[in-house]
Amino acid sequence: MPINAHPEYIAAEGEYLHAKTLEEKIEKLRKMISYAPAHKGGENLRAQLRGRLKKLLEEKEKNKKSGKSSRIGIKKEDLQAVIIGKSNSGKSSVLKELTNAKAEVSHTHFSTTSPKIGMMNYQGANIQIIENPAIESEYYDKGLTNTTDTLIITINSIQEIKEIEELIKGVQKNKIILFNKSDLLNLEEKRKISSTLQSKKYNFVLFSSTNKEGIEELKEKLFSSFNKIRVYTKEPGKEKSKNPIIFEPGATAKEVAEKILKGFSEKVKETRIWGPSSKFPGQIVGLNHKLMDLDVVEFKTK
Template sequence: MTVNAHPEYINAEKDFYKADNDEDRLIALEKMISVLPGHKGAEKLRAQIKLRYKRLKEKIAKEKKSKKGGSKAGIKKEDMQAVIVGKTKSGKSSLISLLTNAKPEIAEYEFTTKFPIVGMMDYNSIGIQLIEVPAIESEYYDRGIVNSADTILFLVTDLAQIPEVEKITERAPGKKIIVFNKIDLLSENEKRKISATLQSKKHNFILISTKTKEGIEELKEKLFKSFGRMRIYTKEPGKEKSRKPIILFPESTVKHVAEKILKGFSSKIKETRIWGPSSKYPGQVVGLAHKMKDLDVVEFKTR
């Protein structure tokens, strides 16, 4: 500490040594630098503090990147996964909170979300995994999760944002849906113009408001359809069909259903009956190679 130090510097130095985390230490160092004496005798001290500030800032940035990289490691991909992508303050956290059981921090300031937030959306007893990633202009934006998702929801509040989101996700193979948010702030004429523009460019889109919940149910349906999956229900003899369906790809067979239930289960099946779109009549007996259709019900009898 320099001999002629300002009282504010002395207080900031005390705060630095009392701080129990690097973020608070960084704030204290910033204060120390700002109130350091300007005379030549303090030059060496100023250089030392600036170097300490630089190293601490680099350390914090490295730790943040490390957390960012490790955050997605614990995300297990479900049968149907969608990711919400957009600029800061577009309403991503409000949307995932509305659609799922996730409870992210929602605030007026920018870049509230720093790590991926995962939630499960219930759609007619079907679980759809929904992930909110940090804003596209944030250092925390997670390209890896976006590139592996089945469907990408472009959440925008202005048509001019669409090219920005398209550019940053151009290599992502998932299906894209443009979700235009905050339509509660628009007139009916403005909404018609936006719809007409999106239609003319052949976008798959929907207009919503996370505030009034307008368009939310339609979004759920559109999202489910984007996966192109089949819902297959099972039942036991003499009982009702299962409440929760098995999710499979189109062209899946009875054998696929059995193996999804339990690996090796198809070898134990003695008889299979089906009801629904793929059956010629209710309770039709079919073999393991029979191709299923969406909303079929299957009943197995084992050996």
């Protein structure tokens, strides 16, 4: 401790020593510098503190650049969406509406301090949904935003879009703007918000965790954001499978056969299809037939 130290300096030094995160250390160190003795005897100390700050800022920059992967090891599922937004915008509430996750909903700010994971089943397709802590907080995990398929950007006012876009500059992901707390708006306000978002060509949903407005629309938009197709399979004489298999658009019957027959598509004797890509129910097609979302495929094997 320097001689004649300012009481604020002493307090900041104590906080600095107990700081748990890099951001917190930087903040406290800055405070120490601002309260360090200004007289000549304090020169050395200030230079020392500045040197330490420089190192911490470099470390922060390095972390930022390596923000390619998540800080915590979340195993990414085939279909994944990350909820981002400012504190208190309702991210935990949205996660709870969509999934079985145990997220804490609270009127206090920054209540979610680590990513929360849930699973949503949409017409048989499993979608992993993660709440990223508030974007303006030190808990926010940039890696999650950078590696996901779709971002659900939760807002309570149109201005927030700009602020968030500034923070996720260069991130090329599917984006859904979720205007949350629509229950607090009257019809006229909703109409205005919708037309503004429409004119800016946003993919958006007016949503309320309280009265569930927009929940089906959100699920639908979320699934279609992944640009995947769902294909059901069936065995002759039986019902179609309970859950569909997820494929890229344009997948062929052969790809489905390879998957369910574990690479033995040459065993297929006959292929029949039902659904959007069929001319009539039960149409017989070749293995190179291109499938569409919600098709049902049946294979007879040799």
